[in-house]
Amino acid sequence: MIEMNNVYKTYPNGVTALNGVSIKIEQGEFVYIVGPSGAGKSTFIKLIYREEKPTEGSILVQNTDLVTIKEKNIPYFRRNIGVVFQDFKLLPKMTIYENVAFALEVIEESPRNIRKRVMDVLETVGLKNKARFTPNELSGGEQQRVSIARAIVNHPKIVIADEPTGNLDPETSLDILRTFESINAKGTTVLMATHSKALVNEFKKRVIAIESGIIARDEDRGEYGYEI
Amino acid sequence: MKFRTLSRHIKAGSKNIIRNGWMTVASIGAVTTTLILVAAFLALVLNLNEMANNIEDDVQINTLIDLTATQEDVLALGEQIKEINGVESVSFSSNDQELEKLISGMGEEGDAWNMFEQDNPLNHVYVVKAANPENTEPIAAEIEKFDHVEKVVFGQDVVDQLFTFNNYARVIGLVLIAALVFTAIFLISNTIKITIMARSREIGIMKLVGATNGFIRWPFFIEGLLLGVLGSVIPIACILVGYYYLDNSLAGTVSFSFVEVLPFNPFAWQLSLLVLAIGALIGVWGSVMSIRKFLKV
Numbered sequence: 001m002i003e004m005n006n007v008y009k010t011y012p013n014g015v016t017a018l019n020g021v022s023i024k025i026e027q028g029e030f031v032y033i034v035g036p037s038g039a040g041k042s043t044f045i046k047l048i049y050r051e052e053k054p055t056e057g058s059i060l061v062q063n064t065d066l067v068t069i070k071e072k073n074i075p076y077f078r079r080n081i082g083v084v085f086q087d088f089k090l091l092p093k094m095t096i097y098e099n100v101a102f103a104l105e106v107i108e109e110s111p112r113n114i115r116k117r118v119m120d121v122l123e124t125v126g127l128k129n130k131a132r133f134t135p136n137e138l139s140g141g142e143q144q145r146v147s148i149a150r151a152i153v154n155h156p157k158i159v160i161a162d163e164p165t166g167n168l169d170p171e172t173s174l175d176i177l178r179t180f181e182s183i184n185a186k187g188t189t190v191l192m193a194t195h196s197k198a199l200v201n202e203f204k205k206r207v208i209a210i211e212s213g214i215i216a217r218d219e220d221r222g223e224y225g226y227e228i
Numbered sequence: 229m230k231f232r233t234l235s236r237h238i239k240a241g242s243k244n245i246i247r248n249g250w251m252t253v254a255s256i257g258a259v260t261t262t263l264i265l266v267a268a269f270l271a272l273v274l275n276l277n278e279m280a281n282n283i284e285d286d287v288q289i290n291t292l293i294d295l296t297a298t299q300e301d302v303l304a305l306g307e308q309i310k311e312i313n314g315v316e317s318v319s320f321s322s323n324d325q326e327l328e329k330l331i332s333g334m335g336e337e338g339d340a341w342n343m344f345e346q347d348n349p350l351n352h353v354y355v356v357k358a359a360n361p362e363n364t365e366p367i368a369a370e371i372e373k374f375d376h377v378e379k380v381v382f383g384q385d386v387v388d389q390l391f392t393f394n395n396y397a398r399v400i401g402l403v404l405i406a407a408l409v410f411t412a413i414f415l416i417s418n419t420i421k422i423t424i425m426a427r428s429r430e431i432g433i434m435k436l437v438g439a440t441n442g443f444i445r446w447p448f449f450i451e452g453l454l455l456g457v458l459g460s461v462i463p464i465a466c467i468l469v470g471y472y473y474l475d476n477s478l479a480g481t482v483s484f485s486f487v488e489v490l491p492f493n494p495f496a497w498q499l500s501l502l503v504l505a506i507g508a509l510i511g512v513w514g515s516v517m518s519i520r521k522f523l524k525v
């Protein structure tokens with residue numbers, strides 16, 4: 001569960017990204033975050049995985065108070081959250097298998113567990129047969145599926161995706177969305193910031209629109225609502 | 229920390245060292261240069277100290293007693309000297325004993341003094357030792373004021389000069405070494421900074437998936453440690469080989485007791501250990517500096 005109360009975020013350079021945001025997202029929801037560029041979507045997302053700290057207000061994620069959380073506890077908190085980016089953030093010198101296993105190695109999983117879970121998750125995203133490839137040998141859509149695999153290999157309660165289809169063609173985007181839907185079907189909360197009108201309008205979900213740092217719309221089964 | 233994790237960190241740290249190529253060479257070179265100078269300086273200062281201490285231990289005040297003094301006067305003088313603050317021991321040496329010492333100390337040439345055995349021109353002497361050698365001079369001044377003291381002789385000058393020289397050497401050496409150590413630390417921290425930059429993507433992902441700060445830091449910490457330790461290999465070899473030859477060649481040629489250098493075993497080993505520790509410290513310090521600055525985890 002994610003709960004924000006009257007959250008403000010002003011960056012040190014004086015730019016105010018969020019201007020009093022209150023929202024509640026229940027466990028297992030699928031939510032699109034939409035809005036013009038620079039409206040505060042990325043800040044909204046960064047606050048949830050505690051990349052940024054609010055200037056004012058309170059944030060509760062998975063019963064963790066992200067305002068008072070101690071620095072040293074942030075890594076443990078992050079293990080509950082999977083994050084996917086537009087640019088995949090894969091390590092080019094590692095194989096697909098290693099890229100996914102990396103996420104488990106750095107949280108000191110046992111080698112036996114790592115092997116099993118990585119192969120399982122690669123099967124989930126349909127890339128089991130490409131485990132030995134490097135990211136550069138894969139298409140954009142496949143690379144994004146690897147990064148999704150990495151995000152969910154630790155069985156997080158929440159998956160956050162910041163424009164995951166931004167670099168992908170419509171067909172591949174559809175593919176990625178289906179992957180997120182299947183993750184969501186298993187009870188994982190999915191938050192997806194997107195500029196894809198087609199996806200939002202075709203696969204109706206809850207839509208939260210952020211404009212100029214405030215929540216302009218919050219609709220169940222909403223529309224994208226912007227041109228382009 | 230689990231053994232598996234530690235071995236992962238060591239592997240990652242070693243990989244960084246190889247990956248950084250010339251920066252690694254430069255850092256190790258800086259540590260090597262620094263440590264060779266540190267070792268040479270330490271060997272010099274510690275040996276000078278030892279020599280000064282040796283000589284200082286031998287420093288005694290020879291109180292020459294007036295030839296006209298009666299036996300009572302001599303005994304009274306002895307009591308007076310004993311009462312001075314800081315005097316450790318007072319021993320009487322008669323003129324005959326003094327002559328004997330003189331003759332035996334001069335070897336064959338001393339034979340010429342044999343003729344004086346009938347008519348000894350020397351004074352009776354009180355040999356005074358100060359508890360703290362640094363007090364030799366004031367004690368000597370005190371003794372000089374007493375009656376029946378003809379002359380006070382002591383060898384403090386040599387010791388003073390040696391200590392003065394030693395102090396200068398120490399100050400100059402320390403300044404020089406501090407500058408070198410900072411250069412080495414700076415180079416190491418830069419090398420590690422490069423690693424951190426090169427691996428910023430990896431670090432970002434590690435943070436994202438919940439690696440602890442300690443976990444992220446360890447490989448850089450190990451890289452610094454390795455740079456420092458590798459940098460101390462050549463200096464240690466220099467110490468062991470160099471000191472071995474120095475010790476051997478000096479032992480053969482110089483016979484004065486006070487220029488005896490500290491023995492190879494254990495001194496060279498202790499010095500090597502110290503140099504290794506300083507190298508490791510420089511490496512760790514350098515890495516900690518850049519981790520703090522560039523790795524805001």
